[in-house]
Amino acid sequence: MNPFQWDACPLCGGGDVHEIGPITYRQPIRFSTREIALAHTPMLFECRGCDSWFTQRIVPQATAFLLYETGASSEKWADTPAFVEGKSRNIVDRLSQHIKAGKKVLDVGANTGELLDHVRSLGAETSGAEPSRASREVLTRKGHQTFARLEDVSGTFDVITAFDLVEHLYDIPVFLRRAHQLLAPDGVLILLTGDRHCLSAEKSRQNWWYLKAPEHIVFPSDKYFRKVPGFQLLTKDATYASAGYERSRIMQWFQFIRKILLKGGYDGLPSLGPDHMLLSLKKD
Numbered sequence: 001m002n003p004f005q006w007d008a009c010p011l012c013g014g015g016d017v018h019e020i021g022p023i024t025y026r027q028p029i030r031f032s033t034r035e036i037a038l039a040h041t042p043m044l045f046e047c048r049g050c051d052s053w054f055t056q057r058i059v060p061q062a063t064a065f066l067l068y069e070t071g072a073s074s075e076k077w078a079d080t081p082a083f084v085e086g087k088s089r090n091i092v093d094r095l096s097q098h099i100k101a102g103k104k105v106l107d108v109g110a111n112t113g114e115l116l117d118h119v120r121s122l123g124a125e126t127s128g129a130e131p132s133r134a135s136r137e138v139l140t141r142k143g144h145q146t147f148a149r150l151e152d153v154s155g156t157f158d159v160i161t162a163f164d165l166v167e168h169l170y171d172i173p174v175f176l177r178r179a180h181q182l183l184a185p186d187g188v189l190i191l192l193t194g195d196r197h198c199l200s201a202e203k204s205r206q207n208w209w210y211l212k213a214p215e216h217i218v219f220p221s222d223k224y225f226r227k228v229p230g231f232q233l234l235t236k237d238a239t240y241a242s243a244g245y246e247r248s249r250i251m252q253w254f255q256f257i258r259k260i261l262l263k264g265g266y267d268g269l270p271s272l273g274p275d276h277m278l279l280s281l282k283k284d
Helices: 061-070 089-098 114-121 133-142 172-182 199-207 249-263
Strands: 017-022 043-047 053-056 104-108 125-129 145-147 157-163 183-194 231-239 276-283
Touching: 017 199, 089 114, 089 157, 089 183, 089 231, 089 276, 104 114, 104 172, 114 125, 114 133, 114 157, 133 145, 157 172, 172 183, 183 231
Parallel strands: 104 125, 104 157, 125 145, 157 183
Antiparallel strands: 017 043, 043 053, 183 276, 231 276
């Protein structure tokens, strides 16, 4: 089920990569919402060229898309709160800087449309790309224009968002080129993903909680995004994936020490500070 390996770094294409260690997934192993069996032990690798991490021995891309398409992600995230309630304040504020009435917004990996619901309330025209059939049905009922794949999308957009997406992608350079094609002049691409350079990731390495989903396979560094052709990195914000992970710094360190003493290991939770990065890239 998981024979696939890259010959070089899947981000920058460099060959100077090295193994960090084996990744152990929670049992039963689920790819999104589908239970799977793995024949090989996944391994975390690091690229010395772009400082990114990636997983070897993963589910092949065609199989992954089928699992996404037939999965029940709309049910898995059925209790997802409204965007402004669930996301950290700096995420909401940064997004609002780029969304104005009349702007055309495409959300890639839109799931059931919480982000699109929010930007539509700001007056934007909304479209979503989402592989899950069940989630697309929800998007359609809500009135968002819907596509199954990014390559099916037509038109141009002022803003493209991709929250909790790039860690799933088999070819981030292809995604970025396609986003560049779809953006209007001076358009902005906004990405939210785990920060492999956060303190929690550096402390836990291959045990980092963010690696524990087999569909999470690439973990780009901000160094990589600073050199992407056709884009200028405008802002990088350190943040949490959601408001629910934010705690006082004293409480975070107390729970960290307690976890080490009681369990003898650390998986990156509680997070020792923000563990995600929100990137805004402007089309050159």
